[in-house]
Amino acid sequence: MSIYIGDSTLTPTTYAATGGSLGISGNLTVDNNVRIAAQPAFNASGTVGSWIYGTSFGGPGWVEINSTVGWAVNQQGAGSYGFSTSTGRYTAPVAGRYFFHASAYYYNDANSTANYIHFLFGVNGSPSWNVGDTPYNIYSHGEVAGYSDGINVSAVISLGVGDYVSLRPYWAGTQGRIIGSYTLFCGHLIA
Amino acid sequence: MAIDIAGTTLAPTTFTPTSGTLNIAGSLSVDTNLKATGQPAFNARGTVGSWLYGGNFGGAGAFREAGSQMGWTSTQQGAGSYGFSNSTGRFTAPVTGFYFFYASAYYYNDNNATSNYIHFTFSRNGSVTWHNGITPYNIYSYGTVAQHTDGITANCMMYLSVGDYCSVYPYWGGGGNGRWYSNYFLFCGALIG
Numbered sequence: 001m002s003i004y005i006g007d008s009t010l011t012p013t014t015y016a017a018t019g020g021s022l023g024i025s026g027n028l029t030v031d032n033n034v035r036i037a038a039q040p041a042f043n044a045s046g047t048v049g050s051w052i053y054g055t056s057f058g059g060p061g062w063v064e065i066n067s068t069v070g071w072a073v074n075q076q077g078a079g080s081y082g083f084s085t086s087t088g089r090y091t092a093p094v095a096g097r098y099f100f101h102a103s104a105y106y107y108n109d110a111n112s113t114a115n116y117i118h119f120l121f122g123v124n125g126s127p128s129w130n131v132g133d134t135p136y137n138i139y140s141h142g143e144v145a146g147y148s149d150g151i152n153v154s155a156v157i158s159l160g161v162g163d164y165v166s167l168r169p170y171w172a173g174t175q176g177r178i179i180g181s182y183t184l185f186c187g188h189l190i191a
Numbered sequence: 192m193a194i195d196i197a198g199t200t201l202a203p204t205t206f207t208p209t210s211g212t213l214n215i216a217g218s219l220s221v222d223t224n225l226k227a228t229g230q231p232a233f234n235a236r237g238t239v240g241s242w243l244y245g246g247n248f249g250g251a252g253a254f255r256e257a258g259s260q261m262g263w264t265s266t267q268q269g270a271g272s273y274g275f276s277n278s279t280g281r282f283t284a285p286v287t288g289f290y291f292f293y294a295s296a297y298y299y300n301d302n303n304a305t306s307n308y309i310h311f312t313f314s315r316n317g318s319v320t321w322h323n324g325i326t327p328y329n330i331y332s333y334g335t336v337a338q339h340t341d342g343i344t345a346n347c348m349m350y351l352s353v354g355d356y357c358s359v360y361p362y363w364g365g366g367g368n369g370r371w372y373s374n375y376f377l378f379c380g381a382l383i384g
Contacts, residue, residue, distance in 0.1 A: 001197045012199040012209035020217030028221050032211065032229035033269050033286050036219075039384030041289045043348050045323045072323045074350065076289070099291070101346040105328045146305065147333035149341045184327040186348040188289060188383050191225070 040093050041188035042075035042083040048180030051107070054117075054171030062127060064088060065167035069180035077189070081162070089166040090187055092159035097190045102167050103152040105182035108140045109175035116141035117176050119151050122168030129157065140176065151178075156190065231285050232381035233267035233275040237373030242299065244370045245363025252365035254312075254319055256280065256358050261373050269382070273354070281358045282380055284351035289383045294359050296343040297375035300332045306366030308333035311345045314360035321349065332369060343371070348383065 002011045007018040015022060046069030057063040064087075071085040079093035092098065100121060108115045117139050123129035135155065140148040157165055167185055193202040200207040237243075239262040245251035247260050263277040271285035284290065292313055300307045309331050315321035327347065332340040349357055359378055363369060 003194075003196055010196060010201070012197045013212060014214045014216055016216035022215055022217065022219050024219070024221040027223050028219075028225050030225075030227040030229065032227070033231060033382060034225070034227040034384070035286055035288055035382075036384035037288075039289075041348060041383060043289075043322065043350070045325050045327060047323075047325070074323065101348070103327065103329050103346070105330055144334055147308065147330045149331045149333075149335070150311075150329055150344060152329065152344065152346065154346060179328070181325050182328040184322060184347065186346075188291070188348060 038077040039189055040077035040082070040098075042073055042078070042090060042186060044071050044073040044083050044085070044088075044185045046070055046180035046183040047072050050180065051177045052180050053174065053177045055174050057171070059171035060174060062122070062168060062170050064122065064125075065169070065183065065185075069183055087166070088185070089164040090185075091164040092161055094189055095160045097156055097158050098165070098187050099154070099156055099190050100165055100185075100187035101152065101154045102183070102185045103150070104178045106140060106148045106151045107177050108143055108145055108148055109177070111144050112173065112175070113142045115173035115176045117151070117172065118170035119153050120169055121153060121155055121157065122166050123157060123159070124163055125166075125168070127168060127170070130155075229269040230382055231267075231269035231274065231290075232379075233265055233270070233282055234377070234379045235263050235265035235275050235277075235280070236378070237261035237376045238264050239373035241373060242370040243373050244367065246367060248363070251363040251367035251369070254314075254360055254362045256314065256317070256360045257376070257378070258358075261376065279358070280378070281356040283356040284353055286382055287352045289348055289350050290357065290380050291383050292347050292349060292357055292378075292380040294345050294378045295376070296371040298332060298340045298343045298369065298371045300335050300337055300340055301368035301370070302337045302366070304366045304368065305334045306364045307369040308364040309343065309369050310362035311343050312361055313345060313347055313349065314358050315349055315351065316355055317358070317360070319360055319362075322347070333364075
């Protein structure tokens with residue numbers, strides 16, 4: 001038997017809220033697990049299985065990891081936003097705090113300190129998204145020519161609907177490169 | 192006063208749905224916090240108390256699962272009849288959905304050879320090409336002089352169906368002189384949604 005509360009319908013296993021959203025005034029505790037089938041989340045990777053220099057993205061400088069890597073993605077809860085394989089940008093379908101992570105496979109061709117990288121996110125095209133400043137990291141500065149240890153970045157970022165996050169590193173020098181298909185970029189809505 | 196709805200009980204502070212699941216047809220917004228005590232999540236580490244080389248996992252120059260050789264110990268919730276296995280080092284999904292996984296290792300390269308690198312990667316059901324059919328490579332300790340190697344970590348979001356498993360499944364460079372310390376190893380994960 002169903003019960004109608006206003007326009008909401010409560011059945012033994014389903015609560016269909018008026019307007020499609022149920023608000024809880026207070027905490028919600030669940031004895032078992034929560035499965036949110038449309039919670040915004042995505043997992044993207046490049047598909048170009050060859051080395052790509054920063055110059056191919058428009059560097060040196062702050063340049064976005066764009067379609068040059070040939071993005072592929074699986075995602076859920078994107079609505080009319082989400083991750084775009086044509087731009088490499090994740091656009092928030094819901095306002096809130098998101099967790100993002102990215103990693104890359106990086107090689108420095110020369111022993112010069114000039115070929116470092118700040119492997120960072122951009123928010124709406126800006127690296128200064130963290131309380132007004134840029135949360136720098138730095139990799140491969142002064143390393144001998146070779147592969148660089150663990151190029152990765154993670155962050156919690158607050159987004160409004162329509163804001164976007166992309167991989168937007170600072171490429172110093174012209175002899176740093178990544179393999180497109182080894183690039184990982186993922187994220188999900190936390191709350 | 193509680194209301195009985197065809198076997199489901201709605202009390203002032205508790206809703207006990209038939210068969211234990213309440214489906215929300217639409218979005219759920221919560222003004223304060225959401226605590227799910229049975230949300231699948233785990234934390235694991237090794238217990239062997241010694242350095243382990245690629246050779247301990249079956250040999251360098253190949254992808255090798257961080258399996259029973261680690262002597263895993265773990266804490267977890269929401270595992271049901273699946274979850275993290277200390278005997279295999281595998282986390283098997285009790286619920287279908289996106290999971291977040293993280294792992295870190297304390298790694299040492301015995302000599303200056305570039306061949307003691309490591310690709311510190313995950314697998315899904317024993318395959319490292321789980322990421323849209325591709326292996327999301329990283330690389331550590333390539334050309335590092337004989338010494339500890341900076342920050343060996345791996346993160347990912349992985350979609351698992353019930354019964355699928357995720358494990359740490361690195362490629363040990365062919366030099367055979369890379370090693371990690373079992374007790375300092377961290378492998379953790381949680382269901383996101």
